[in-house]
Every structure is written in C-alpha cells, then in structure tokens.
Amino acid sequence: MIDRERSLLSILSNRTTGSVGLTEALLQHIEQNSSFYENKRNFLTLSQRTASTFPGMAIIINTLAEIYSSLGKLPIEEILQRVSASIREETERSCRNAVEIISSFDSVGTISESSLVIKALSGLDLSIWIPESRPALEGKLAAISLAESGVNVHFTTDYAIGTFIDRIDAFLVGVDCFTSEKFVNKTGTKLLALAARHYNKPFYAIGTKRKYIHNLPTRLKSGIPSELWGSPPHGVTVESPYLEAVEISLLSGLILEDGIFTSQDVKKLDIDCWESFYSLLVDSRKE
Template sequence: MSTLIEISEKLGEDMYSGSSQVVAKFLEALSEKKISREEMERAFNILISAHPDMAVLQHAFKILRNVPIDGIHTAAKEFLRSLKNSPRRIGEYLAEMLPQKAIVLSYSQSGTVGEALLRVHEMGKLGGVILSESRPGLEGRKFASFFLENNIQVTLSLDCALGSLIEGADAVAIGSDAVTVEYIVNKIGSLQLALLANYFDKPIFALASTHKFVSSAIPQKIAEPKNIWDDAPIGIFVQSPLYERVPLALLTAVICERGLVGIEEIEMILE
C-alpha cells in the first residue's frame, strides 16, 4: 500500500487533471491513513511545489496544519465533503443563466465543470457539450468520455477550431485553479477562449468553489517540451506555459457555491 508521501509524489506528476480532482484524491488518502504531522506537512509541500497554481491545495493546507493531529481525519473528510458538494450547487446557479437545452462549450478538463454540467443535465437544461482536445495533455478526450458515460451529447474538436464552433454554443463554462479579485488562473488557451466569447457575444462563466479564492496567484507550470514536439531538431526551442491568467473583465461572472460573484463579492469572501 502506498504511503501518503508516495501518493503526493504521484499526484504531483499529474499535470492535466483538474485541481479539485487532484486534491480530492489526496484528501481521500489523507483521511484514511494514520500519519504524523510531519508526514502530512511534507506530503502537502511536495504537492504544492508540484502544483503551485492550485489554490485549493494551499487552502486545504492552511486549514489542516492548524488542526490537532487526532482531528486530521475528520477535518480532511469535512473539507473533502465541502469540496465535492460545491459543484452541484454551482451547477444549479449556472442552470439559471442558461436557456432550455443549452449547448455549452468548455475547455480542458475540470472536475467542477463536469459535475456542474451533470447537475444542469439532471435539471433538464443541458442540450449538449462542445469540447476540444486540449493539447498538449489531450485531457479533453478524457473529459469527453466523462460526458458520454453520463449520456450527455458531446462533440470533440481541435483546439484551433473553437473559433468556428463557438457560434453554435449558447454559453462557455471553464474551470479555474485560482480566483483573485483581478483574474482567474486556468489552462493555457482559456484567455483566447474568453476573447472569442466576447467577440461572438457569448456569456462565459468561470466555475470555481470558494476553496480556490486567493489574494494572488502566479501561473508557473510549463509543458514538457517532449509533449509538444518530441525529438525536435536541434536549434528549435520548444516551450509553452500550461496555465495563464484570464482577467475578470473578460468574464460574464465567476460562479461559486454561493452564487454569481464579482470583484466586490470576491473581496468580501477573501476578508
């Protein structure tokens, strides 16, 4: 059986799952294992170093590091329960903003977006989902399989085709690894999608629980060059960031488990 340190190291290598998915797997392991405070803090530090863009990790660590060691399991389960329940409530707020049988365009792979859209589907308001591959990790394919498994009509295309496909969407819904009063942080390509949504006058929502609200966040992760062009000729410098900032000004709204929020509401939540 893997130790908590081994689990954190493995999760640290996962560059393409959503932050809620990564944290949920870690907290599930944490809530089941007998550990020392030192082991917990070391595991958290390994994971935070690997995923500095994931605000929910920092939020969980801030809470759990101040809990008595004999209360860690209970606190981890409570944080996990709150994290898992939030997307369904977010989905209910999102449904209020959509027409009947809405076609929603999304991007990359987000556990929050997936569960929120599943809730919209249960409410009878989702007509289908449009996705792209989401290079270089191609996690869009896995996201498409999630919707297929839940009997939701899904279309998968190339990233560069979103400018053509967005005209057939009623709205855009993306995830977020961090939310600040000025911007969100999400997978590279999200900024272009936000600009497209504004150009075509499509509402675009960033879905994120308040666990991801932070005062500031700096995108740091970069793609492995081999995942962009393996064996590239010598002399060609292959590099790309994996995450980027999207200004709140380009978003219709951020939707969290408390409803639609703007700058003032985010500031109040962060106080």
C-alpha cells in the first residue's frame, strides 16, 4: 500500500510533465497495481484524486473514463493494452500531420514541454525558439530534449521571446484540453498567440481528440505563491497560474489525428468526452 501511494503521489505532484506524459505514467501505475484497481470503487477513487489534481488535463480524465467503462467486461491488463495502443496511434497521427506543416518553416517557436510538440519537432532541420516557461521552467526540459534530437535550439526568458519574433517563422504549442471555443495550455501561450497574430506568424496547436471536453474546468492548475516570492510584504498577493485558456480563433489551425482544423471546423467536431463519467466523479466527491 505504501509503495502504491508513493507511486501515485509522484505523479500527482509532478509540475513539469505534459498531459500525455502524465497519462502514460498513470497507465503504468495502474498496470503495476492492476489487482487493486480492478475494483471499480478503488479505480473511481483514483480517478477522483487525479481529476482534482489535474482539472484541465482532459486526456487523463477521458482515458480513465474509457478504462472505467470496460472494467468488469475485460481483464484490466487487456484494457490497458488497448488504451495505450490507441493513445500511441493517435499521437503518431497528430505528429505526422504537424510535421507536414512545420517542416516547411526554417524556425519555429514553442512554449513549455509538450510531448507532442517535442515528438513532432525532434530531428527536424530547423531552429527552435523556447522561452524558459516560468515558474517550473519546463522550457528548459524541452530545450534539452530537442537539442539531444539534433535540433538547433535557442533558449531565452519568457518575455524576451518577443525580441526574437522576427527570427521565428511559425509557432507550435501543445494542448492540455480544448472545447469548441478555447484550448488550455501553459500560461504565456495567449501572449505568444497575440504576438503571432500581430506579426502575421502562423500559430498552430497540436493535440488529439482525446483532449476534448465540453466545458472548461472552473479551476486550472496553479503553483504555490512561494515559487515566485517566499515572503511577500503585506498588501502583495502572489499569483502563480500554470495554465490559461486561449481562444481557438487565435490559431491558424488545431492539429489533431484526423487533420488540421480551423476554429470553425472545431465547432463542428462530434467527440464523445464521457460526460457521464465526469458526473460520476462529482457525485463521488459528495459521498
């Protein structure tokens, strides 16, 4: 029990890994403790804790919902294999679609550490511009991964990225979740999108339909104030949001496994996002 709880807490306390990476880690955790999570009550408790910690990461909740719907019908090991294979295929298809677009540019800007962005950009013959992505500095981790793949990386401070925008041809950012109107990503994404629009730079986001949600959560992930200021004086309120909602209308296109969608196309998407499971999570909190 102690090892299981320690394993779960290491995932729930992760402040830097993107939603796909966290989903993969959670699937591995469930597999390692499959006999415990075959019990629907235990699995629902896991799902509730995860949803409470990562309210804006729809891929995690939608994946848990898919697993929950099959519990008792198939062995949990088989369920996990099928779900993991689906996520890999969806991710590969989205990345291939991104490469078709991004490979036509000489330099691309991004933000934070999206595993889909890193996978799509790795090994390409272009330059990547990445801001540090404060306060958790995920941008540094992304810079390391991309540099190791052979890409030429330029790393800078968050607000200095605007200084170099003339040297950036296009932007590619990740998606934690999206609705028909907005998508959620690392704080600072909206400023990049607005700058890209002002300077006529293509701005794309990459995700999968598994990240779709009907309504954005009322609360998005934030850090603790001491990350920014250990002992602020009286009268100073420290805010440290990790994520923000950005209008899809600011995108040149949303890249998914089935293609590239304009803001109008996104409104027409018909995606099952397991609303009944979301309701079940809410009900379980009341018990």
